[in-house]
Amino acid sequence: MSANEVHTEQSESIGAYALGALPALEAQVFERHLMGCDLCQEELRRLTEAVEALPRSVAPHEPPPSLKASLMEQVRAEAAPRQSSARERRRLTLPRLRPAMAWAAAALLIAGVLAGYGVSQLGGGDGDGRTLQAQVDMQRLPDGSATLSVPEDDGGGSVLRVDGLPDPGGGRVYQVWVERRGEVVPVSIFDVDTGGNGAAAIPGSLEDADAVMVTREPRGGSDAPTETPVLRVDI
Numbered sequence: 001m002s003a004n005e006v007h008t009e010q011s012e013s014i015g016a017y018a019l020g021a022l023p024a025l026e027a028q029v030f031e032r033h034l035m036g037c038d039l040c041q042e043e044l045r046r047l048t049e050a051v052e053a054l055p056r057s058v059a060p061h062e063p064p065p066s067l068k069a070s071l072m073e074q075v076r077a078e079a080a081p082r083q084s085s086a087r088e089r090r091r092l093t094l095p096r097l098r099p100a101m102a103w104a105a106a107a108l109l110i111a112g113v114l115a116g117y118g119v120s121q122l123g124g125g126d127g128d129g130r131t132l133q134a135q136v137d138m139q140r141l142p143d144g145s146a147t148l149s150v151p152e153d154d155g156g157g158s159v160l161r162v163d164g165l166p167d168p169g170g171g172r173v174y175q176v177w178v179e180r181r182g183e184v185v186p187v188s189i190f191d192v193d194t195g196g197n198g199a200a201a202i203p204g205s206l207e208d209a210d211a212v213m214v215t216r217e218p219r220g221g222s223d224a225p226t227e228t229p230v231l232r233v234d235i
Contacts, residue, residue, distance in 0.1 A: 006033065011040055018047035046187075046203070134160075134231045141165055141230050143196065148212055148233040158202040160212060160233070165196045168216040175217040176200045177225060179210045187212075189221045209235045 010033040016022040017030055034040050134146035143164035150158045160176060168174055176187040192198035202212060213229035215222075 007037060007039070010034075010037070011043070014040055014043050014047060018044055132233050132235070134162075134233045136231045137229070144231065146214070146231050146233070148202075150206055150235075157204065158206055158212075159199055160202060160214070161197075161199045162190075162192065162214070162231070163195075163197050165192045165198065167192065171219050172216045173219045173221065174198065174200075174214050174230075175221050175225075176202060177213045177215065177229075178202065178206070179213060180208055181210065184213070184225060186221060186223065189217070206235055211235055 010030055013022055013026060013030045017027060022030060034044065129149055129151040132148040132150065134148065136144045136146065138144075141164070143166075144162065145164055146160060146162040148158060148160050162174075165174065173189045173191060175189045177184050178187050187202050188200045190198045190200040206212070212233045212235065213225075214231045215225045215227050215229050217226055
Protein backbone atom coordinates (compact mmCIF):
# COMPACT_ATOMS: atom_id res chain seq x y z
CA MET A 1 0.00 0.00 0.00
CA SER A 2 1.37 3.41 -0.97
CA ALA A 3 1.95 6.25 1.48
CA ASN A 4 -1.00 8.17 0.00
CA GLU A 5 -3.27 5.16 0.39
CA VAL A 6 -2.17 4.72 4.01
CA HIS A 7 -2.85 8.39 4.73
CA THR A 8 -6.28 8.25 3.07
CA GLU A 9 -7.24 5.17 5.07
CA GLN A 10 -5.95 6.47 8.39
CA SER A 11 -7.45 9.95 7.92
CA GLU A 12 -10.88 8.32 8.04
CA SER A 13 -10.15 7.37 11.65
CA ILE A 14 -9.63 10.94 12.90
CA GLY A 15 -13.26 11.56 13.77
CA ALA A 16 -13.77 8.28 15.62
CA TYR A 17 -10.47 8.78 17.48
CA ALA A 18 -11.43 12.32 18.54
CA LEU A 19 -14.77 11.09 19.88
CA GLY A 20 -13.20 8.10 21.65
CA ALA A 21 -15.04 5.64 19.41
CA LEU A 22 -12.09 3.93 17.70
CA PRO A 23 -11.39 0.31 18.80
CA ALA A 24 -8.15 -0.12 20.75
CA LEU A 25 -6.18 -1.94 18.05
CA GLU A 26 -7.18 0.53 15.34
CA ALA A 27 -6.37 3.39 17.73
CA GLN A 28 -2.84 2.07 18.11
CA VAL A 29 -2.38 1.88 14.34
CA PHE A 30 -3.77 5.38 13.94
CA GLU A 31 -1.51 6.78 16.67
CA ARG A 32 1.55 5.40 14.88
CA HIS A 33 0.42 7.12 11.68
CA LEU A 34 -0.37 10.31 13.60
CA MET A 35 3.19 10.65 14.86
CA GLY A 36 4.45 11.31 11.33
CA CYS A 37 1.48 13.06 9.69
CA ASP A 38 1.14 16.83 10.14
CA LEU A 39 -2.19 16.92 8.26
CA CYS A 40 -3.84 14.41 10.57
CA GLN A 41 -2.35 16.13 13.62
CA GLU A 42 -3.88 19.46 12.58
CA GLU A 43 -7.31 17.98 11.84
CA LEU A 44 -7.30 16.10 15.14
CA ARG A 45 -6.37 19.31 16.97
CA ARG A 46 -9.32 21.16 15.42
CA LEU A 47 -11.76 18.36 16.22
CA THR A 48 -10.48 18.03 19.79
CA GLU A 49 -10.88 21.76 20.38
CA ALA A 50 -14.47 21.57 19.13
CA VAL A 51 -15.27 18.67 21.45
CA GLU A 52 -13.67 20.47 24.41
CA ALA A 53 -15.45 23.76 23.59
CA LEU A 54 -18.90 22.32 24.20
CA PRO A 55 -18.76 21.78 27.98
CA ARG A 56 -17.12 25.19 28.46
CA SER A 57 -19.84 26.92 26.42
CA VAL A 58 -23.02 25.49 27.93
CA ALA A 59 -24.30 24.34 31.28
CA PRO A 60 -23.77 20.59 31.75
CA HIS A 61 -26.93 18.48 31.30
CA GLU A 62 -27.12 14.74 30.77
CA PRO A 63 -28.65 14.11 27.31
CA PRO A 64 -31.36 11.45 27.03
CA PRO A 65 -30.56 8.05 25.44
CA SER A 66 -32.67 9.00 22.41
CA LEU A 67 -30.09 11.64 21.43
CA LYS A 68 -27.29 9.08 21.27
CA ALA A 69 -29.51 6.70 19.32
CA SER A 70 -30.39 9.42 16.81
CA LEU A 71 -26.73 10.42 16.46
CA MET A 72 -25.53 6.87 15.83
CA GLU A 73 -28.34 6.30 13.33
CA GLN A 74 -27.12 9.25 11.26
CA VAL A 75 -23.49 8.16 11.60
CA ARG A 76 -24.32 4.68 10.32
CA ALA A 77 -26.38 6.10 7.45
CA GLU A 78 -23.50 8.29 6.31
CA ALA A 79 -20.95 5.53 6.75
CA ALA A 80 -22.88 2.88 4.82
CA PRO A 81 -21.82 3.97 1.28
CA ARG A 82 -18.15 3.53 2.22
CA GLN A 83 -18.58 -0.01 3.59
CA SER A 84 -18.92 -1.65 0.21
CA SER A 85 -15.74 -3.72 0.04
CA ALA A 86 -15.49 -7.12 1.72
CA ARG A 87 -12.18 -6.12 3.31
CA GLU A 88 -13.74 -3.15 5.03
CA ARG A 89 -16.75 -5.18 6.16
CA ARG A 90 -14.44 -7.70 7.80
CA ARG A 91 -12.19 -5.09 9.39
CA LEU A 92 -14.69 -2.56 10.73
CA THR A 93 -16.44 -3.22 14.01
CA LEU A 94 -18.29 0.10 13.92
CA PRO A 95 -18.83 2.81 11.29
CA ARG A 96 -15.87 5.03 10.59
CA LEU A 97 -16.23 8.72 11.38
CA ARG A 98 -14.26 10.72 8.86
CA PRO A 99 -13.48 14.27 10.07
CA ALA A 100 -16.50 15.92 8.44
CA MET A 101 -18.82 13.32 9.97
CA ALA A 102 -17.28 14.01 13.37
CA TRP A 103 -18.06 17.71 12.94
CA ALA A 104 -21.65 16.70 12.13
CA ALA A 105 -21.77 14.46 15.20
CA ALA A 106 -20.51 17.27 17.43
CA ALA A 107 -23.03 19.64 15.85
CA LEU A 108 -25.87 17.23 16.62
CA LEU A 109 -24.80 17.03 20.26
CA ILE A 110 -24.50 20.80 20.55
CA ALA A 111 -27.89 21.34 18.91
CA GLY A 112 -29.41 18.84 21.31
CA VAL A 113 -27.94 20.56 24.34
CA LEU A 114 -28.64 24.13 23.28
CA ALA A 115 -31.86 23.89 21.28
CA GLY A 116 -33.44 20.68 22.53
CA TYR A 117 -33.12 21.21 26.28
CA GLY A 118 -33.13 24.98 26.60
CA VAL A 119 -29.92 25.33 28.60
CA SER A 120 -27.41 28.18 28.66
CA GLN A 121 -29.44 30.84 26.89
CA LEU A 122 -27.04 32.72 24.68
CA GLY A 123 -26.73 36.31 25.71
CA GLY A 124 -28.69 35.63 28.86
CA GLY A 125 -27.24 38.64 30.63
CA ASP A 126 -25.17 36.67 33.14
CA GLY A 127 -22.18 38.96 32.61
CA ASP A 128 -19.75 36.24 31.57
CA GLY A 129 -19.49 37.16 27.90
CA ARG A 130 -21.03 39.06 25.02
CA THR A 131 -23.60 38.30 22.34
CA LEU A 132 -23.23 39.55 18.77
CA GLN A 133 -26.08 39.73 16.27
CA ALA A 134 -25.57 38.33 12.77
CA GLN A 135 -26.27 40.08 9.51
CA VAL A 136 -28.53 37.72 7.53
CA ASP A 137 -29.14 37.59 3.77
CA MET A 138 -32.91 37.99 3.93
CA GLN A 139 -33.39 37.02 0.29
CA ARG A 140 -32.01 33.54 0.91
CA LEU A 141 -32.97 33.26 4.59
CA PRO A 142 -36.12 35.39 4.93
CA ASP A 143 -36.96 34.08 8.41
CA GLY A 144 -33.41 33.57 9.62
CA SER A 145 -31.59 35.07 12.57
CA ALA A 146 -28.40 34.20 14.43
CA THR A 147 -26.35 35.22 17.46
CA LEU A 148 -22.75 34.56 18.39
CA SER A 149 -21.98 34.04 22.09
CA VAL A 150 -18.36 34.88 22.93
CA PRO A 151 -17.10 34.04 26.45
CA GLU A 152 -15.53 36.76 28.56
CA ASP A 153 -12.02 35.32 28.36
CA ASP A 154 -12.46 34.77 24.57
CA GLY A 155 -10.46 31.58 24.79
CA GLY A 156 -12.99 29.05 26.01
CA GLY A 157 -14.81 28.58 22.73
CA SER A 158 -17.73 30.51 21.23
CA VAL A 159 -21.14 29.24 20.14
CA LEU A 160 -23.13 30.30 17.08
CA ARG A 161 -26.87 29.78 17.47
CA VAL A 162 -29.28 30.08 14.53
CA ASP A 163 -33.05 30.30 14.29
CA GLY A 164 -35.46 30.11 11.39
CA LEU A 165 -33.00 28.68 8.86
CA PRO A 166 -34.47 26.43 6.15
CA ASP A 167 -33.08 22.98 5.47
CA PRO A 168 -30.11 23.64 3.15
CA GLY A 169 -31.42 20.82 0.93
CA GLY A 170 -29.80 19.04 -1.97
CA GLY A 171 -27.37 17.01 0.16
CA ARG A 172 -25.95 20.18 1.67
CA VAL A 173 -25.10 21.34 5.17
CA TYR A 174 -24.42 24.68 6.85
CA GLN A 175 -20.70 25.38 7.34
CA VAL A 176 -19.09 27.91 9.70
CA TRP A 177 -16.03 29.91 8.67
CA VAL A 178 -13.77 32.35 10.50
CA GLU A 179 -12.18 35.25 8.62
CA ARG A 180 -8.83 36.60 9.80
CA ARG A 181 -6.98 39.30 7.87
CA GLY A 182 -8.63 38.28 4.61
CA GLU A 183 -8.06 34.53 5.10
CA VAL A 184 -11.16 32.39 5.47
CA VAL A 185 -10.78 29.02 7.24
CA PRO A 186 -13.38 26.28 7.88
CA VAL A 187 -14.41 25.69 11.48
CA SER A 188 -17.39 23.35 11.75
CA ILE A 189 -20.57 22.16 10.06
CA PHE A 190 -24.09 21.89 11.44
CA ASP A 191 -27.65 20.97 10.55
CA VAL A 192 -30.91 22.54 11.69
CA ASP A 193 -33.99 20.86 13.13
CA THR A 194 -37.49 21.03 11.71
CA GLY A 195 -37.96 24.44 13.30
CA GLY A 196 -34.82 25.82 11.66
CA ASN A 197 -32.85 25.88 14.92
CA GLY A 198 -29.24 24.78 15.29
CA ALA A 199 -25.91 25.56 16.91
CA ALA A 200 -22.20 25.21 16.18
CA ALA A 201 -19.11 25.33 18.38
CA ILE A 202 -16.26 27.66 17.42
CA PRO A 203 -13.20 26.50 19.37
CA GLY A 204 -10.38 28.77 20.42
CA SER A 205 -10.16 32.53 20.59
CA LEU A 206 -11.83 35.02 18.25
CA GLU A 207 -9.69 37.90 19.53
CA ASP A 208 -7.90 38.35 16.18
CA ALA A 209 -10.88 37.38 14.00
CA ASP A 210 -12.66 39.81 11.71
CA ALA A 211 -15.88 37.84 11.21
CA VAL A 212 -17.69 34.54 11.57
CA MET A 213 -19.63 33.48 8.48
CA VAL A 214 -21.95 30.68 7.37
CA THR A 215 -22.43 29.20 3.89
CA ARG A 216 -24.32 26.20 2.50
CA GLU A 217 -21.89 23.51 1.36
CA PRO A 218 -22.00 19.90 0.14
CA ARG A 219 -22.59 17.48 3.02
CA GLY A 220 -19.23 16.75 4.57
CA GLY A 221 -18.06 20.34 4.19
CA SER A 222 -15.76 22.23 1.82
CA ASP A 223 -12.20 23.48 2.02
CA ALA A 224 -13.26 26.90 0.70
CA PRO A 225 -16.67 28.63 0.49
CA THR A 226 -18.64 27.83 -2.66
CA GLU A 227 -21.08 30.74 -2.25
CA THR A 228 -21.29 34.13 -0.62
CA PRO A 229 -22.20 33.87 3.07
CA VAL A 230 -25.85 33.56 4.00
CA LEU A 231 -25.06 35.18 7.34
CA ARG A 232 -22.13 37.05 8.86
CA VAL A 233 -21.16 38.22 12.33
CA ASP A 234 -18.58 41.00 12.44
CA ILE A 235 -16.30 40.69 15.47
